[in-house]
Amino acid sequence: MQVGDRNYQSIWLERSDPPVLKVIDQQKLPFSFGICELGSVEEIWTAISDMTVRGAPLIGAAGAFAMYFATLEAGPLEDPRNHLQNAARYISSCRPTAVNLSMAVNHVMRKIEEGDPGKTVPEKALEAALEICEKEKENCREIGRHGLPLLQDISNKKDGRPVNILTHCNAGWLACIDYGTVTAPVYLAHEAGIPVHVWVSETRPRNQGARLTAWELGQAGVPHTLIADNTAGHLIQHGMVDIVLVGCDRATRRGDVANKIGTYLKALAARENNIPFYSVFPSTSIDFGIADGVKEIHVEERAPEEVTEISGIKGGEVVSVRICPDRTPAANYAFDVTPANLITGLITEKGICRADENEIRKMYSDKFK
Ligand code: MRU
Numbered sequence: 001m002q003v004g005d006r007n008y009q010s011i012w013l014e015r016s017d018p019p020v021l022k023v024i025d026q027q028k029l030p031f032s033f034g035i036c037e038l039g040s041v042e043e044i045w046t047a048i049s050d051m052t053v054r055g056a057p058l059i060g061a062a063g064a065f066a067m068y069f070a071t072l073e074a075g076p077l078e079d080p081r082n083h084l085q086n087a088a089r090y091i092s093s094c095r096p097t098a099v100n101l102s103m104a105v106n107h108v109m110r111k112i113e114e115g116d117p118g119k120t121v122p123e124k125a126l127e128a129a130l131e132i133c134e135k136e137k138e139n140c141r142e143i144g145r146h147g148l149p150l151l152q153d154i155s156n157k158k159d160g161r162p163v164n165i166l167t168h169c170n171a172g173w174l175a176c177i178d179y180g181t182v183t184a185p186v187y188l189a190h191e192a193g194i195p196v197h198v199w200v201s202e203t204r205p206r207n208q209g210a211r212l213t214a215w216e217l218g219q220a221g222v223p224h225t226l227i228a229d230n231t232a233g234h235l236i237q238h239g240m241v242d243i244v245l246v247g248c249d250r251a252t253r254r255g256d257v258a259n260k261i262g263t264y265l266k267a268l269a270a271r272e273n274n275i276p277f278y279s280v281f282p283s284t285s286i287d288f289g290i291a292d293g294v295k296e297i298h299v300e301e302r303a304p305e306e307v308t309e310i311s312g313i314k315g316g317e318v319v320s321v322r323i324c325p326d327r328t329p330a331a332n333y334a335f336d337v338t339p340a341n342l343i344t345g346l347i348t349e350k351g352i353c354r355a356d357e358n359e360i361r362k363m364y365s366d367k368f369k
Contacts, residue, residue: 030215055175060100064129067108139282140179142349147185169260170212171247248281255340255355256293304330
């Protein structure tokens with residue numbers, strides 16, 4: 001996507017000697033735009049866990065590149081399998097909820113084991129990582145194509161008034177290499193001249209909505225308004241939201257969806273008020289091995305300081321301040337699970353379907369064995 005006069009992806013590899021993985025530093029946005037350079041498994045691990053790199057498809061891509069760096073770090077071992085299996089476990093452990101990470105790491109492992117024997121192990125790993133990036137970009141483009149008619153249909157009934165979309169967290173291009181999932185149909189609608197307006201939920205505790213989605217939409221010129229998370233129910237109740245579009249970190253085969261904490265409450269409010277609620281994601285976010293999201297999805301718990309403190313910019317300096325009494329205990333669950341029965345539909349690269357095992361099975365028959 002365009003930033004200033006340049007086109008960026010949120011991750012890319014500089015094939016120098018040694019190679020360098022470049023990522024947009026999502027910790028710094030929106031206060032400054034910077035690129036972070038990563039040159040080892042350890043550095044990539046840290047960037048994923050401190051959320052310099054974040055968002056389900058993007059951490060998948062970063063994990064895949066980490067496997068490539070692991071092949072380089074293995075050096076000329078006769079049989080690097082042990083080293084790579086340990087690296088795969090280590091990288092996958094970094095953030096437990098988004099399934100894209102372990103899925104991408106396993107994909108690279110498979111390609112190393114089954115790929116062209118005429119290629120070196122690093123060559124096979126690199127090819128697999130680059131393939132994942134291209135596939136995720138393609139997935140987002142397709143998601144945009146499938147989601148656009150939903151926005152067009154709502155617009156057709158609104159007599160030129162904007163389609164009000166509520167979103168949560170950041171499921172934009174920063175989180176997905178390019179285009180984004182939730183943002184793909186929004187950007188397409190905006191480009192097509194369909195009037196859209198996005199309610200951007202701030203997404204405490206880390207404020208990915210306020211910091212990242214607001215920045216992205218601003219860069220693209222899409223009309224948007226930032227709201228405190230707690231405002232969503234009020235807007236939905238008063239007819240100020242036409243559709244809720246949220247991302248996904250792990251969907252189950254029956255269509256339960258884990259996404260950023262706070263998503264479930266928005267789904268409840270949408271259901272109560274008959275507002276369509278869609279989760280938007282590529283198949284790399286589906287864990288076909290599990291059915292019951294509430295019971296089976298491991299919800300990441302992060303440092304309590306993310307709740308007890310808040311950071312922002314003051315006088316040109318980024319500062320963190322405590323927002324509660326000293327030593328107040330805090331709990332920081334990073335995700336929640338929205339059960340399939342609250343979801344109107346899933347927007348994927350293969351099309352839109354109901355959040356229902358049979359429907360998902362029809363769309364992804366190759367993944368059900
Ligand atoms: O903790 P984060 O910021 O990585 O969480 C991200 C989300 O919950 C996104 O909504 C999700 O990854 C979808 S990104 C296309």
